[in-house]
Structure formats: structure tokens, C-alpha cells
Amino acid sequence: MTGFQIVVLWSDVLVWLLVAAGVGVGLLIARNPPLRAAWRRVGASRAGMASATVLAAFVAVGLLDSLHYRVALDGAPGQKTRYAVEVLSVLDALATPLRTRNEKTYSAPFATRLYAKETVDVPGVGAVRDYPPLKHGGSHLAGRDDEAAADVAFRAFRGAVIGFLAWMAIAALVAAAVRAGDSAVDAAGWRKIWRRETVFAWDAVLATLLAMLLAGVPLLLLAADYHVFGTDKVGQDVFYQVLKSVRTGLIIGLVTTLVMLPVAVLLGIVAGYFRGWVDDVIQYVYTVLNSIPGVLLIAAAVLMMQVVIDTHPQWFATAAERADLRLLALCFILGVTSWTGLCRLLRGETLKLRELEYIQAAQAFGVSSWRIIVRHILPNLMHIVIIALVMDFSGLVLAEAVLSYVGIGVDPTMTSFGTMINNARMELGREPVVWWSLAAAFAAMFVLVLAANLFADAVRDAFDPRAA
């Protein structure tokens, strides 16, 4: 095993900080009964928990893709170790076959031959124009193309069986845990789960998990020998691109909210609580910001930043670092332009809260304004903040796709749903049409955004003060 050097990109730092913050907030919630009760309602929601399971799978992929390193190059002994220019992640390592086995150009899903005719030298016949066999896809069949369908079906079936067995094992663990966690002896954990007698919506989680395993395990098994989603123009595996896009989407969705949240919360509360000229100034700022067409503002900012990056190549050791900075800058720009909505919402709610009698009671005690804000106003706004966060997430993932499509999104070297769709633009105009790139990006993004939206709905219902 060659040595390697751990590379910490800025976005990795933020991602793991977010994970740490998530754990911290989780502990805080566990200590605060009203919040715990609200999250318990989320846990009881079937749709919410099913979508949370899907989201968890996406997050797992994203996190695996956020541990970066550089492989050491074989150099002469005694020389200073040099490392490869290419920055890899744990996900890349796990998906090495997907990453490295590139074809020459387009190939359809599960194909054994290229999608374009080439002139091939057939011994004895001479030059023939035909679809050449793929270098990697279905290469184990050694040219017996007619067996491909049967092979795929068999492997898929085998994968499904393995997936089902894995699911049974997980379900048995859950059932045992449910029984252990509950002192009631009358019903076995298994029956309790499916009769929906558990507080947590285990049945939804297990059902989703079953669907994911039945679809996912065969896909992974097949991906070892086929290009399950086909290959793109330069022969890269589309399935690999989809996996890589997940991290980009998650970072855009999460880091952007991290940027905008402090601004929105602080300015919103300050404007609503202090009123007067502070309120006027903040209102004018966000009204002005809102009046500038959003895409124009983002385009201007991204182009300026691009110039800065291009003129300072010495800042970056690798291309990955450059792409990473551009991604973060995009998050920052999106954050700066999207805080106004939440800010306005929080200002309105604060206006309502500050007239409430418990705030006046605190004022009558001479409690300082900042203490009132932290102790009385902020906790009572948390439900709005949480709802806004989960609802904004899906919007931001979609926004990234649109911006990358327009060409002002992430770095072209970075894989994202937007760049995949952007590339697919030409493929759709081609004859015969190449549909798999777009379809794969669309399907993955659709599942991610739908899961995020359903989860947001569940969170909103649980935190709705009228329903509580």
C-alpha cells in the first residue's frame, strides 16, 4: 500500500462542522422537552421517516465523499515523497472500478458495445463499420452479447436476494430493540412494529429500507461489470457521476443555509424587536436586495469571483482546491442573496412576540434587551427557523442545477446535477438521442428533492404551533 496524504478541503471542514453541530443540536434537543416532543412527532410521521431514510442514504454518500486524500507517487527512494495531483475521496476509493473503467465515448445502460459505429479491423474481413465492443462493460462475457440480458437478470436476482437477507437481519435487530426498549411483554417487537404500536414510525423506515435495498444491492452488484446508467461523451460512468453529484447538492443545500442563517436570524430579530430606525435600515436593505433580479446578481458575483480565482493560480495546490473554493463561493453568494425571505418572516414573528405579555413582564423586571432576545424571543422562533431550513434545502439544490446549467454554477471540473444536465443539453439534440445522462441526473435529483420536501412537510406539521 502506498502512502497517502490527507487533504482537508474547506468544504470538508464545513461539512464535518455541520455534522458536529447536528450532533450538538441533537443533544440540546434531547434536554429540552418541548423540542423533544416536536421531534418525536416528526418521528411518528410515516412520510417523514420514510423520506428521512432516503435522505440518510444520500447523506451517507455525501459524507463518504467528504474525506479526501492524495495518493503518494512511486518515487525513487530517498527522494522527497511526491503526491498525485488528483485529490481522491473515500467514495472514489470504494468506487474505483466505476471511476477508472472509462470507455471511449457514449454507451447505453447495460450495453456491451459502444453507442457509435467505428471502423473496426476484423481479421479476415477487413475494415468494417460496426459498434465496437466495450473495453469494460460486460467484458466478462467475452463477446457473447446474446447472453447479456440473462446475465443481468440473474445478477439482479442474486442482488435482490442478498438485499432481502440483509433487510431481514436489520429488521430482526430493530424488532429486538423495540422489544427490549419496551417493558410490555404481551406483543413481540415484530408484531408491534407492523401494528403501528411503536411511537417511532419503524414500519415506514423498514419498508423504505426494503425498497432501497431491493433496488440498491442489485444496482451495486451490476455496476461491478456493467455501466448501469451508461457512459457519457468521454466514456465516464454516469452512475459514478450521479454519486459524485450528491455531495455537491448537499453542500449547496446545507452550507448555504449556514451562511444565510446567522444574518437572517440576527437582522430579523433586531429589526422586529428594536423597531425604529434599525428596523427602517434593515427593511430598506432587504427591499433593495430583493429588487435586484436574483440570477443577475448571482451571475455578476460569480463572474467577478472567477476572475479573482483565475488571476491567482498560486493559491491552489490542486484543481480540486480551486473547484472547492468556487463551490464555497457559490454557497456564499447564494446565501447572501437568499436571507431576505427568512429575515422578513422572523421580523414579522418578532413584532408579534414583542407585544406578548411575558416579554413585557421581563421588561418590567428590567431584563436587558439582549437577554430578552436570547431567552424569550429566539427559542420561540426556533420552529420557524427549522421549518425554513428544511424547506430551503430543496430549493437550493434546484437552484444549483439551474445556475450550473446557465454556466454560472460550480466549476466545470466538478460533477454536479447541474453540470450533468448542462452536458445533456447537446446529447438530446443528437441523433440517435442519448437520454441516460439526463434521466439519471433527473431521477437522482428528483428522489433527493422529493425526500427533502416530504421531510420538510413532516417537520412543518410537527412544529406547527396550532397542531401542537
Place this chain on the structure above:
Amino acid sequence: MLEVRNLRLGFAAGRSTLAAVDGISFAISRGETFALLGESGCGKSATAQGILRLLPAAGRLLGGSVRLDGEELLALPEAEMRRIRGHRIAMIFQEPATSLNPVLTVGRQIGEVLERHSGLAGDAARPRMLELLRQVGIADPERRLDEYPFQLSGGMKQRVMIAIALAGDPELLIADEPTTALDVTVQAQILDLLAKIQVDRGMGMLLITHDLGVVARMAHRIGVMYAGELVEVASRDEFFARPRHPYTQALFAALPDAARRGRRLATIPGQVPALDAMPAGCRFADRCPQAMPVCRERAPAWREVAGGHALRCHWQGAGVADAAGHAVTELAIEPGRPFLEVAGLQVHFPIRRGLLQRTVGHVRAVDGVDLAISPGRTLALVGESGCGKTTVGKALLQLIRPSAGSVRLGGADLVGLSGRRLRAARRHLQMVFQDPFASLNPRLRIGEIIGEGMDALGVGSGGERREALVALLGQVGLPAAALDRYPHEFSGGQRQRIAIARALAVQPELLVCDEPTSALDVSVQAQILNLLKELQAELGVAYLFITHNFGVVDYLAHDVAVMYLGRIVERGRAEEVLGAPRHPYTQALLSAVPSPHPGDAGERIRLPGETPSPASPPAGCHFHPRCPKAVDVCRQSYPAATLISGTHAVHCHRA
């Protein structure tokens, strides 16, 4: 005419249905007013909604029958039901401000009913609308017809609601707390109007209320509801002369008035049982002073004690147990040197208009108020909504900065203080708010809520803190375990106790109580009033009691000040102001309060109109446009104070 039999209504909660109304039966004949009386949460409004089949989404009809002239309403298809609603049975609601659509003119809203039920539309409907508005006593109906609800006052909105209800020529009117949201003088007008309309049209009326005074004024027969059941039905005279059910008796005994001064009010221990934990026997047994073993086992059957007077109770006795309340030590303090003196207090809110937000006028919410409060005494500040009484309270605490005047606390002026000196002064004054649900932060534990004032003012230190908190809770009658719980686990009355404990935590000398009982039921109100009295006897704290409830004033106050449009019009000791009021406004207010004793009708003074806006008070005496005794001088100058006795002063030219 209307016959309700064994009606059962419930609300779906999860997979089970909880019965909110459990088998009630009554009948209403033409021209009769049947009053459903009960505390909040006992199923009164659900009954009314059930009759019209207008239950909320979670509501379920569980059984029984509702017959209107023999026609079964519960079996009718929805399309038929729409013919009944509005046309044969009409309903008016509690809150006139939200029961009218703000974006439609009055005319459109009346026209809607006319079009549906009498086929009148367009110009043909207009004379009918004008006639309806005249019937409900709206002056200048031609103009009002084209106005929007926001241009009308609260009383007028309720009149319009009544006009809409009358537009379908109903045979039965359901009035759900029709005057609860209105001021006493306006309430008196609306009750008069309802009574007159009922006599003119021979309508039946189902009146839903919690106010014994309104019942005494309006009802012919009365049904008392408790926890989803009717427990006593009687004619008015029987009901007020000989209430038989222990619950009814307790309701009467809990009413504060002058006769009970110096004694504890009777309270009903405990709370109305929750819907999912109804006792098997009599539902009132757990709170009943007369409970016997049989009460907990078997639900009592109906028993008729006199013609038309029936009740559900095992107890055969009849005694009215009013004497039960034992005396509270009344501090016979003569008004000593006042420790808080307010002179010429003014609070003006600027009205800003236009692009540059220039001040174009002022709302004179408080316009020159003088008050003095002595230690250990209670000063009641009385007036209708919008007269500025709450603003006075907040301005005392400097929660609202006064525009002029002085608030002197033991020699130091609070007005204009800021920073640390104001914080130190705040220790002496605290406030108890009206709504116990809005005055406690739902995200803090009770211990943190009560401890907040101690923190801010630096009272008490770490170790003794918890002991002090427990002692405070004990003082307001709550267990020490409450410290670690959250406000939503407590009922309204308990929350108000917590709010009182929070205010007392810093040992103030004056407690400003802003309608502390108006959001509570009568029996809970009695508990809080008892508590306030005990605390005063124990700690010698003075109260500034802001209220519009004259029963409470009668019971609690030593001194009374009556406010009208930002100024005090009459002040004096309670017996002087309430017993021999000299200002025409005080006289009118007192006579407008519906009395829970049908006997004392007395002379009724009805004030025309409503309180004018404090942005443009009338010239001269503010009260002259409504005053029955106004003469020329009243229109020209504001009257100076006339001293009737050493303590009794009144601002009136005619006094």
C-alpha cells in the same frame, strides 16, 4: 318548536372519539329564551354547532335527535340543511370583529342572506336591507350599507351581525355569547335590542353564556351545563330564587360582590374533568361539597323538584351554602401617606402620516391622570375598553414612556429614569397581566420564569434561591414540584397563580393587576381573588386593580377611580363611588351592569352611542355627547374637580 333529545357530540382524537356533549335534552318554544349556562369547555358552543350541524372538522355526531317543528334536522341531507340555516335558524357569534368579512360591504353581506333565502337581489333588496338596519337601531342606514366593517365600531358590527341573522326571517336565533366581547354600556344596548326583537317577532332564542347577569336579564328558562351534561333546568324565577344543584349554588357563591366583602369567596375545588377521563358516576362528584358514596357509583337521573325545575343530583338538600366562606382578615388600614403619587400623567401616541412620517396628531390615550396609592390598599381603575386604563398601568411601570407628568415613588420621580436607576426602582412595582396564556414563556420552566425577576434585579443568591422559589409557590398555593414543569401543563387559574408568584418574587410594594381574572371562569376567578386578598393581608402589598368588572371592584377595592377617554372622571372610596355615584357616566356604567339578581331592576340609564376616539376627543367635557344631563357649559369647557367629601371628587359641571 325546537326539541333536542339525547344529543351526543364528540371530537375525534387519534383513533378514539371523545364525547364533548353527552346526552343533553331540552326544548325551546316560540317566543321563549332558553339560556345554556356553564363555564368554558363544558360543551355549550358544541351544542349550538351540533344543532346547526356546523361542527368543526374533528367533530362527530354520535346520536340523538334535533327536531325543528317535528322535522328531524340530523337526518336531512346537506343541501336541505342549507335551507334551514339562516332561514329558520340563525346564529350570531361572540366576536363581531371576526364574524364579518372585512373585504365586503355591509350591504353585500346582508344581501347574500336575502338572495339565498328570499330571492331578493340587486335594487329590490335595498329597501329590505335598510329596514333591517333600522330594526337593529343603526342610525343613517343608507350610508352604513355601503361601508366596510372596519368603518364600524364593535357594537355596530354586532348590530350588523344581528341584522344579517334577521335577514332570513328565522324562527330561532342562536346567540353564542353575543355580548362577551363588548363593553358594559354597549352590552346593555345589544341585550335590549335582542329582547325587543324577540318580542316583536316571537322568535325562539337559544342564548349561550357564562354570565349570570346576562341570564337574569334575558332568559325565560335556564339550563346549566357541566362537563357535557345538563345538570339543572329551571325557569328564571325558580333558578334565581332556589338553585338546587350544588354546582349552580357554587356558581352563585363564587360571584364577587359588595355583600361578600371581607369574606372568602366560595370556590369550586379542582377542575372540570378532561374529556377522556370522565368519572363513571356523577361528573361533579369530585368537586362537590355534598358528594356521597352513591354519587361516585351511579350517575344521577333527572328528578323534578317543582313545576319545570328539574336537576340531576342524588343530594336531596336545598340549603344555599353561602355562609360557608369564612372571613378574611380585612386590614382596617386608614389611607396613610400614599407611597406612590401620579400627577398629570400623559401618554400621547403620535399619529404619523405620509412619506416622511410626519406627526399629524396625537392619540391621547392618557391625558392628565392623577392618582395616589397608599400601602396595603387596593385602588380599582374602572372604565370601558379604550379609555386608557391599561396604558396608565404600563406607564406607571415605565413600560410605556409617559409624554408628561410625574410618577413619584417615595419621593423619587420614575419618569425619565433610565439604566440602573430605573431597574432598581422597578423592584417596587410589578404587574400581573390579563391573559395567563400569553404571559408565561412556553419554553421556560416555571422555576426559570419565577426566577427571572430575581436574576434581573439580583434578589436572592444561589443556595437560597430554590427555597425562596418553593416558598413563593407555596404562597400562591402550588406544589414545589411545579418548579420543573412547563406552563402548558397548567390550567388558566394555575398559570395566573404562577404569574402572581413571578411578580411577588421581587417583593414589590405595588402590584398592577391588569384584568387578571377576565380570562378565567367564575369559580377560578374566585380562587384568584381570594388569593389576592390573602396576599394583601399577609404582605401588605398595594394593588392597582384595572378592571371593567364591577362585581370584582365591589368585592375587592378600597378606592375606585373611573376613567373615561384618558381622564379620571370620578374618584373616591369604593362605598362612595359605587354607592352614591355623582358623575353621569359612573351612574350609567353601574346601571348597565347586568345584575345576577332578577329582583333589583332599578332605574336603567342607557347611554347612546359609543366611546369616541381618543385621537379627537369632543370639545368641552369629553362625555357631553352621550350625557343625558348635558347643558351648554358642558360643550364649552372641561369641568374641574368638584369635591363631594374629603375623599370623593368628581369632574362634572352638574355634580
